[in-house]
Structure formats: C-alpha cells, structure tokens
Amino acid sequence: MLNNQETIKNFLLEADDYLNILIEGVEELEIKGYNKETLESLSKVAYALKNSASNFNFNKIVTVSQKLEELFKALLNEEIKYDKSFVYQIKNEINLIETMINEIYKSGKENSEIKSLIKHEPIIFKTLLGKDRVRVSLSLIEKVYDSLGEILVQKNLISDREKILLDIVGEISDKVEKLTREINNFSNSLRVQKEKQKIEDILLDDFKSFKTKRNDENLIFPRKIKEITNDMKESIESLSLFSENLLFHLKSLNRQIDYLKEILVEISMIPIGILLYKVSEAIKEKAKEIGKKVEIDIKGTEIMIDKTIFESLYEPIFCILLNSIQHGIEFPQERVNKGKEREGHIKIEAKRQGNYVTISIKDDGKGIDAEKIKEKAILDGLISAEEASFMSQEDIFSYIFVPGFLTSDDIQGDNGKELYNVKKLVSKINGKIEVLSELDKGTNFIIKLPQSLTLRNLLVFKSNNLDFAVPIDYIEEVLMVEDFPQAFEDGIIRYKNKETPVRVFSEIFLSLNAKNPKNGYIIVFNFSGIRKALIVDEILGHEETIVHSFGDFLKGLTQYFGYFISSKGTPVYVVNPLNLFE
C-alpha cells in the first residue's frame, strides 16, 4: 500500500537516522558499560525502526530489529546478564540491518539472509555505502549559523551604504555638469567679448600687439579649465560605471548569501514523516485500549522541518490525536448507527506554504457543536449575544482553546485543559492552531508553523528611541493610530465587527508613562484566533535574519525570543508577543 518510490525514500532516510542512533548507542554502551539509560534509548529506537519497517513490509528488518529490541529489553530488565560479548552481537545485527538498507537503496528489496551469528571477535562498522551523507555535529552547524549571522549583518550594512554611494556619485556628476555649464557660458561670453575686441582693434590699431597678448591669456585659461572638466567628466563616468558594476556584483553576492541561508536552514531540518509515523503508531495502540478502531492516513512525510520544532511537535500532535480518538471518533456501534464505517479515519497531511508548514489533522468523528460553544461563551461572559451573531465559525471555535472553557462533555474534548495545553505548546514553537468542524462530520485541526526558528521574518519597530522586532507570524495587520483616535483612551479598537484590546508598548514593556502617539501604529496580533493589539511609535520595516537566543545569563528575560544585530551595529531585541500580554 505504501510501496511507491517516494515513500520508500522517506523510510530510508528515517532508517538511516535510526541506524545512526543505534550505532551511537552501541558505541556508548561499549565505552560506558552497562547502563539503563543507553539501553532504554536503544530499545526505543529499535522499536521505532521495527514499526517504520513494518509500515513498508520490510519483514527482514522487522525481524532483526525486533530481535534487537527484545535483547535490549531483556538486558534492561536484567533477565540476561550483560557482558561485553553482547556488544559484538548487537553490532553484527546492526551491520545486517545496514546491509539490507543499502540493498533497498539499490534494488528496493532486502536480499540478505538472516543468520543468527554470534561471533566473539571485534567487528568494525562498515562504511555507509551508496549514500553521499555525512554526520555533522550540531555545534558545528551552530558555528556556521553564527558566522552567517555576522555575514548578514555586514551584508545589511553594505546594502545600506549602497544608496549612499549612489547618492554621492550622483551628486558629483551633477556638480561637474553644473561646472561645465558655467565654464561654457563663461568662455562663450569671453568669445563674444573677443569678437567685440577685434572690431575695436581694427579701429585702434596702435595698441594691437599688447592687447592681443592679454586676450590670448584670457582665452587659454578657460580652455584649460574646460580640458580639466572634460577629464573630470570622464573620470566621473568611469566612477559611475565602476559603482554600477560594484552594485551588480553586490547584488549577485546578496543572492548567493540568500541561497546559502536557505541551504543552511535546510541542513538542520528533518523530514516530518518520522514524527508522524511515530505518533500515529502510539495513537493506534491507545485507540485499541479504549475499544475504538482507527485508520490513520499520512501524507506529506517528505516535508522538512527545523530540528527544534520537530522535537517539540510530538506532544501537541499526540494530544490532538488523543482528543480525536477519545472524544471525536465514536465507538464502532455508534458509527454504524450513524451510517458511518465501523472504522474511524484520521487524515494527517503536512504541506509547505512558503516559509510555513501546515499540518492538518482531520477526523470523521462527532465534530464540535458551534451553537453550544457560542452559548457557553456568552454564558461565561466572553462575548455578548450581539457579538456572537456577527462572529465567524472560525472565531467561535477558537474559544475551545481558552483555558477552562470546555467543561461540558457534550462538546468534543471534555478536557479543556488539554487543548489549552496544545495551543501553548504550539505557540512555544511560534505556531498557530486553528480548528474547523462540522457536527457529525468531523473535526479538522490545522497547525501552522514557521519552517525554521533560526531564520525569522521580523517586523522592526521603534518605541522610545529603542528598536525592537516581533515575528511576523503572529501579525494580522498594522493600522494607523490616526484612524482609531479612541484607541489610546478606550484601550480597545472596534474593527471589522470585532473588539480588540489595545495596549501601549512603552507602557507595558518599558514601564513608562505612555503618551498618546498620534502618528503611531497599531500592530494587531492574532494568536490562534484571539486578537490583541499593541501601539508603537514607528514601524521601521521588515527584516529576514537569524535570531540569536540569549545565553544562560540573560535567558530569564522570557519577554524576548532573542536578538539580532542591526546594520547599524546595535542590538535589536526580538519580542515574544505571547508573553507580552500575560
């Protein structure tokens, strides 16, 4: 069912990662000797490899990795006594898996036979065949990032100077132009004078010799100046040609730097498939426990995401799926009564949209009753009945993420805390979550994430003469204070039938008495459906750059994600808008 080329490629990538972890683990075991921590992670990886291989029907790898898993577990539970010879045995099995993976690379099939070898001689790992890959330590990648960060600072600096250079060249050529004109005028008037003089000379022949001499001098001087200005003109022309050339090269350098940036971001990325398979396996087990049957269909496994995001994504996806099988998907009998298939279906699909990755998780369960949420939101005083009638379904559903909102079992997900938690986890990695639902048809959670956390798109703004930045991911729009004259006093803006609370940045962030910035801007944030706005003095523009995180000393400043160095050489702090409103 999953046997097409693309997915096999994904399996191989996955298997490669697992193999690397296995090799590292065994090396650790060899150095440290018996220790539960290593064995535990080894058994987990062997389990994961087994599952992933079974998805693709690579039965031999399944068998071997299962054997390994059993061995690790037995050692972990001290059912077998550990001695060094196990290391050789384990290495042997790992080598066998590796050989089979290489065979799949080449022919798509596992050809090697499984022989139960127990050799007591040291085995050296074969070099990985047919794969043009190397393992790189993360610290090295971080160093490259740091140096790229510096390059970007320099690049921005040069781009800023670019305009200055052009201005200077433009000005000089302007001035030379003027000078040439003046000189031309002057020598023209001299010539006219000379013509006059000639006539006079004819009349006054006596002084001829003396006057001609003087007139010649008068004529030589402007000619000399004219020559110099012509030279200058030529120099200016070559200068502007030179600067044009330079700018052209700068432009192509910039393109290369951008390209380098993109590649670097990709280097520390992992295909999302590994994660999605892992989560869905865990959920299938859970579903069995509670007596429900689910089929999980996964698409977009090849989408790459940042390693940090990858690591923080398991829990929220697990929670959403858990919510689905607990509260969304009905028991088989109930489903049959509703005319649905006995088996519940969950579709997980990852997609890349520009710099973002969306993960859609869709079940065909009970769905959420929008009317009930509306009633509850009115009852809890979150919205007025009048507002509720204007609200879009999307906005209504966003209330299920409000902490403590979901208490009734009638609405999908009686555990409101869980969904609130999902939102918090997703926000931590700068993502957003949305929910769509149709009663009795199913629920669709959509997570939208930046592809990388290191390279960020930022909006730079000014407040009290200090520069700050904020990730664009959260920004819905930017408005002008002059269009909302009441925003400052009311602390609220009414816009598009919505009321959005507004605060002044300098007041909450710099603890200053806020003045009403009449020419200021309102940045409207959207945190998974909940809008909040911030008044700032000035918007300076957009910047795509590498955001450095604070070291241990400054880490406690959780109001910031980190900082970057502007082209002026000053630090710009990147504000975490989520913590700003808390």
Added chain:
Amino acid sequence: MNEEKKETEKFYCVFGVGEREFLIPKENVIQILDVTKIFPIPGAPDYVVGALPVKGKIFPAVDLAKVYNIERLDYSDNKLLVIEVKGEKIGILSDITPFFVSFESDIVLEDFIDPEKLFEQLKIRSKEEKKDAK
C-alpha cells in the same frame, strides 16, 4: 627556583567598584575594554547596565555597585573587565584600570569573587523561576 614559586602562587585580577576592590581569578579574565557603547536591555534588573555587541553577538555588562550597594563618587576611570564563566562572556564595570597580582595559594583572600557563584547569583531569572524560588 622560579618554577617552584609558580606552583604555590595564584594570579588574580584586581578591579574596583567605588572605594572597594575585588579579586577575581586571572584564568577567567579575557580582556579589558574601554566603556564605549553599552545598549540598554529593557526589562533587565538594574544591575545589568546593558549589552555589548561584539562580532554579531552580545554579552551583558553588570555593575556590582548596584549588587553590593556601594556608593560611587568618581566615574572618571571606567573600564570594563570581560570575564568568561560557564562558556559565556560577562562584562563587569570597574572604576579603576584592572591589574594583576599574585598571592601564595594558601592565603585566604577577602573580597575574592568566585566567578561561577557570581554568575549563579546574578543570572536573570524568569517569572516562573522567581515563583518557584518563593
């Protein structure tokens, strides 16, 4: 003779805050800078005077006068002593130009600063950490 001496001696860097002088192990000292441009970090405690950008990164500068409640009379000779602790750079404001001294290693020193302890003491704590501490 000399080699023997080295083993029993320890080197320190002396810096001044107001009228007081402190000692810090020489190994931790990286460089001594003139106080040029320090950029404020909004939201940081008052003893963190700001951040210094160096090579595309920043490190914090602290003023121990605010930590130990030392009155400062003369601002004239302000230097920044840059130390490295736990792999991070920190600048400490000094009112004198720091200099190096050596003592016998068995002498117990007053006004000695243990860089790691200082780091732990001054490290900025998040709201959650502060709550936990209470």
